[in-house]
Amino acid sequence: KNQVEQSPQSLIILEGKNCTLQCNYTVSPFSNLRWYKQDTGRGPVSLTIMTFSENTKSNGRYTATLDADTKQSSLHITASQLSDSASYICVVSPRGGGSYIPTFGRGTSLIVHP
Amino acid sequence: NAGVTQTPKFQVLKTGQSMTLQCAQDMNHEYMSWYRQDPGMGLRLIHYSVGAGITDQGEVPNGYNVSRSTTEDFPLRLLSAAPSQTSVYFCASSYRTTGPSSYNEQFFGPGTRLTVL
Numbered sequence: 001k002n003q004v005e006q007s008p009q010s011l012i013i014l015e016g017k018n019c020t021l022q023c024n025y026t027v028s029p030f031s032n033l034r035w036y037k038q039d040t041g042r043g044p045v046s047l048t049i050m051t052f053s054e055n056t057k058s059n060g061r062y063t064a065t066l067d068a069d070t071k072q073s074s075l076h077i078t079a080s081q082l083s084d085s086a087s088y089i090c091v092v093s094p095r096g097g098g099s100y101i102p103t104f105g106r107g108t109s110l111i112v113h114p
Numbered sequence: 115n116a117g118v119t120q121t122p123k124f125q126v127l128k129t130g131q132s133m134t135l136q137c138a139q140d141m142n143h144e145y146m147s148w149y150r151q152d153p154g155m156g157l158r159l160i161h162y163s164v165g166a167g168i169t170d171q172g173e174v175p176n177g178y179n180v181s182r183s184t185t186e187d188f189p190l191r192l193l194s195a196a197p198s199q200t201s202v203y204f205c206a207s208s209y210r211t212t213g214p215s216s217y218n219e220q221f222f223g224p225g226t227r228l229t230v231l
Contacts, residue, residue: 004156031217032217034220041225042224042225043118043204043206043222043223043224043225044157044204044222045222046219046220046221049217049219051217089156089157091157093217093218101159101172101173102159103156104156104157104158105156106154106155106156107156
């Protein structure tokens, strides 16, 4: 069964600090991996997407990395801001076989304190 | 553009009642999907559509019906609501990018919080 595991489950950091969130997956064959940010009470918003040929992608202070061999991804947030407080969700989509069903991780809840 | 809109934002039903969650998009996207989000779980795909007149089941389709008569609208119907359907429902629309490593660029609506008593 395809699975996406995220760690840590929750994280509290001080404003201005950096942090790294982890995502491990078993989805195979692999098509792409996305990171979403979900603010409380809102729908997820895409931060980055990486296909199997990419190993890093940046979006402002967010940098995602992908190791397709070990099936691991990380999301690094630099110089955190209060507005970074949200849930960060890793999503992996399969390739081929007519399957369109992505597998979502449970998310990492990040709280940034002033 | 309004993007993806969902109505209502909140709804309380009694067990056995039926209702339709509305979803509309004004971006002319081919693909539309319905997800549910439960505490402690990742989003799960209920149904999806790859174009007007075409729908397919996702991971958790039981108890839900969909139809796609137009590109813009993708309503989700609960035929006989059950407490297990208490959840937050998200609609999403997406388009397929071009190139050798194409993928679906997806946009989510704001969600509908449904409680079934």
